[in-house]
Amino acid sequence: MDDDNDFFIRPSSSLTSADERAAAAVRRLENIALPTPGSARVKVDKVVVVDALNVIGPHAVRNGLTDEMMSRLVEVIANPNSALDSGTASLLVKALLPRNRVPESIVLKIVGCLGRGDGRAPFTAQPALLRLLLLLQPYLASPTHLSKLYGVLFHYLGYTTLRPYLCHILFLITRRKHVTPARISAVNEYIKWSVEDGALNALLRVYADYYPDVVVANTRRGGRRGVVFKDPDPEFSERLAAIQAKQGDRPSSGGFEGAKRRRTGEGSYLIPDSHTYGSTSTTITTLEEIRSIHDLVESIEKLELPSQLASVLDEEVLQVLLIHKGGEMVDARLNHWVGHMLEEEWTAIRLAKAGKRTERFVSLLEKIERYTARTGQMLLAVEDWLADMLPSWDGMILREGVMKLLAWVSPEAEDIKEAFLDPVQALFDKGDKVFRRGWLVCIGKIVRRWGVYHVAYLTSDASSLQHLATCLNACTALVLSESACYTVVLVCYEQFAALPLDRDIMQIHLPPAPLIQHVFFSGSPTHTSILCGLIARFKTAFELYDARARKGHGELLSKDFVAGFNSYVMDVCNCLWRGRGFNRSDRNATGFGLGEEAIEKLRGVAAARGDNLAGLFSLTHSPLFALYSARTFASILERQCSTVSVTDPVTNVMLKQLAESGGPKIDYSDFRVELLEELREGGLVGVVEFLYGSMTSLMSRKSGVGNGLGR
Known part of the structure; x- marks a missing residue:
């Protein structure tokens, strides 16, 4: 080529030495690959080509190529008379990393060399050049460059070797003005001959977004997600x-x-x-x-x-x-x-x-x-x-981000059980404590958000709620021995209890009996209080549901379902308040699911210690509340200016004996009411709320008990 045309490689103060070396390599490659008009094609010196590529490639990776370098190298590849073989041309395309925004002239040069005819690029080079244009698309000098060429690009969809990259480019740049009935018809025609062509189907789905009534509905989405x-x-x-x-x-x-x-x-x-x-x-x-x-x-x-x-x-x-x-x-x-x-x-x-x-x-x-x-x-x-x-997913990579997104999954999601809940449940079965806790927290957020954003849907279709409750029950069964998970599990069920109370979604999903049993005897006053508050919430939900059902708004709950919940209430009341712990003869009482043989053994162990199993877990005897009981009793004695010293748990019999021996007269019922206030002030609101809402003898004395899940 004439040296006069090689203006971009002349020494200039604006060019670094690296640019000059790269420009010289481009010149050598041009002179080899593009013989001057009228001259015979000569055999390419591969050593010179490799040397040029070894200069251009590293320079492009480090600094990028100038606009002139990019333009000249595209011409080397696109020229129909280029002496470069397809392998060398492919290597050169990978080195076309622009330093600046890609000007329109390069876009036109690539698009202009597509197809058949004089001046068009070799067929082996066209897919590589179109692929390059696709990769450069985010860095065009103006987003309108490709938009103006939309019709030209669409014209070449008939070329199967170019179609994947053309569809991808069109997929990215399509706007409403580009979608016409003729183009929709053309894409549909191509699809008839290439039904499994994912690129064409993806492009058609874009058109469907703009004109859903024109595009055939069953082509809009292939399965759950499109290509x-x-x-x-x-x-x-x-x-x-x-x-x-x-x-x-x-x-x-x-x-x-x-x-x-x-x-x-x-x-x-x-x-x-x-x-x-x-x-x-x-x-x-x-x-x-x-x-x-x-x-x-x-x-x-x-x-x-x-x-x-x-x-x-x-x-x-x-x-x-x-x-x-x-x-x-x-x-x-x-x-x-x-x-x-x-x-x-x-x-x-x-x-x-x-x-x-x-x-x-x-x-x-x-x-x-x-x-x-x-x-x-x-x-x-x-x-x-x-x-x-x-x-x-392995449950490890991106765990926090994935869990946060899962917490926003919609109850209207397609195949929510199979697509979302079952895969995470499978990971939960073998996951570590961090994963398990994270998923339980996620379930709680899901229920709460469903109750805020999807009330109308859940009112008409409760299947997603049922799937989620089943998933929670299965997860709960796996963490019964992990007391660190009790609070978050109970909070999940509290969110379910809030649906009928706060969101008017008449669905009741109870915690399983083993959870009630494990938490109540966990040895934590906080866990016990949360549990009691949860049962109190569900009791209110039951009453609300029953009242609506009796007015014809919904079906009555089954007797077995109600009896199962009533057993929770009765068993906890028997232990905390009635002094009849593990009793099975009362209506609805199950003794926390223990059989008579097991209960008899427990009675024997308690008797050997001089204790009565029936009252061992009451508010005045349980280690969970003994400190509060002692503090309440000491406060009463102080108010009455009594110097009596008592170390045994407070009972009705003990108070009568104290009065008969000249000590202060304290009513056992009044003492326990004051003990409840002590528990409330100590933050164990759940116990107080539960007992005031469950014991008839306390309902008339209820005063100042807060609402919500007790802590």
Whole structure:
């Protein structure tokens, strides 16, 4: 080629020595691969080609290539007379890492060389060049470059070798203006001949988002989730992101992992900046123009959504705007971006196992969870990703982020039991204590959020609640020996108790009897108080449910179900208050599920110590409450100025003997009422609430007992 045309390699003060060496290598490669017009094609000197690539490749990775280098090398690959073989051309494509935003001239050069005819690139090179354009898409100088070429790109869908990359590009850049009946018809026609073509089906689903009534419904989704395109070269994208970051350039639109993150610290995720392209209004219509809350309030009706909706994950103002002005189209665009990112990164992490990608993914999950918390609804793409990911999840990687997202799963989710609950339940069976506790906390959040955001659905369809309650019961059975989990388990059931009381969802899901038994005898006054408060909540829920059912609003609960719950109430009352612990002869009493033989053995053990099993776990005798009982009795003696010293547990008989011996006269019933107030002041509200709500003798004396789950 003429030296006069090689202006980009002339020494200049603006070029570094590294740039000059790379430019010289590009020149040598051009001279070998592109003979001058009219000259015969000569055999390529492979040694020279390899030497040139060994200079261009490392320089591109370290510093990126200038616009001129990029343009000349694309020409080397795309020229139909290029002497480079397909293998060398593929290696060269991998080195095309631009230093700056990609100008429109390079985009036109790549698109212009597609197809058949004079001046078109060799067929072996066209897929590689189109793949390059796909990888460069997030870093185009203007997002309109490809949009203006939409019709040209669509024209080449008939080329099966180009179709995967074309569909991917069209998938990313499609907007409403691009979707026409003719294009929908054309894609449908291609699909008839390639039914299993995932790329075509994915593109058609995008069209369905814009015109759901035109696109045949059963082609919108294949199974649970549609095909999500993957980054064809994650390593290239990583390198490109690093090079562009050096120049201070950020991705302009959602393409790939490397083009979607904003580096705000080590391991953090890059999210597109919020920009609104093409706005011509003279009034405030874009988010970039908002400078204060006053501006937002004054302009919210006129504000345009930004071109990069993925920036909503970083922009709280945009989140507010989407809540106000969102819709199906907005959800579809955001779902496309998030679905791409989650699928790509999860695949990369599974291959890499660890590293900075994991840290960045954690950052992305945190942003998605914050967005979900603000909107109160999980994105469909996130729900689909979770459903696809959970069967292969080990319960360790990304544990915190996954659990936070699972806590937002909707009761309306497709196959909620098989897709979400069963995989986590399988991990729970063999998981460590941290995992088990984390999942139990997650269940509690799920129930609470369902009661806030999905009341209407749960009122008409309670199957999801039943699945969740069954899952909780199964998890509970596995942690009965782990007292550290008792509180979080009880809180989960308290959320179930709140559904009919606070949310008007007439569903009652009781804790299993083994949990009642283990917690009551756990040796913790806090656990016992929480349990008693929980039973009190369920008792109120039963009464509310029964009252509504008797008025014709719902079916009456079965006798066995009611009797099972009443056994909880009676067994606890017998132990704490009635002095008839482990009695089985009272109506509904089961002695905490123990058989007569076991109870007789316990009676024998207690008798050998000089104790009576029936009163051993009462408020005045139980080690859990003995301190409160002694403190109450001492307070009464002090008020009566008595110097009597008593070390035995307070009983009705002991108080009578004390009065008969000249001591103060203390009524046993009054003493126990005062003991309840002592327990309440000590934070054991659950015990007090339960007894006041269950014992007829106490109901008339109820005073100042708080509501809610007692602690």
